[in-house]
Amino acid sequence: MATSIEKLADGVRFRLPATFAGAARDLADRESQCCSFLDIEFTDLSETTEMTITSPNPDGVPVVHLLAGLTGR
Template sequence: MCTSDTSAAGLDWVPASCTLPTVEQPVRVAEFDDLFASVQSAERVDPTTLRLTVPGGVEAQARDLASRESSCCSFFGFDFASAGDVLEMTVTVPPAHVAVLDAFAARAS
């Protein structure tokens, strides 16, 4: 798990089940923050689903980051759909991880 001051470090959405080494977690959060800077809209579809709309130009970055995140936090589901010049990135979690998605969504907004 992250340090006890995870919220101040921006790691409040990193769950205890994450297998990414603690020292690498702030780097991953920074990568997501970089992606989140391009979010055009964020819609909470339901408690376990978040849909982000980003420019199509960040598709490779978004897919790479989602792939790496899924390898250490396997409960995350990521789906992508191109819609013209934008990309819809849908993030899902099981009900047991809604609090993680809540924090993830807060950072994306």
């Protein structure tokens, strides 16, 4: 469960409770096998983890925004 979602020009950034970091990393590993147009990075903070999903392919950015529920914002 994300505590915040930030729309980026080339993707999205989720802030997650640190307890969800392992599950998020596992999901990111599986997604990277099928969705090579995504770049997924993690930043561990004190009590939270940021997961940033971007796409170097401009055609992939609307997909990232749609999956994050950020279309029309």
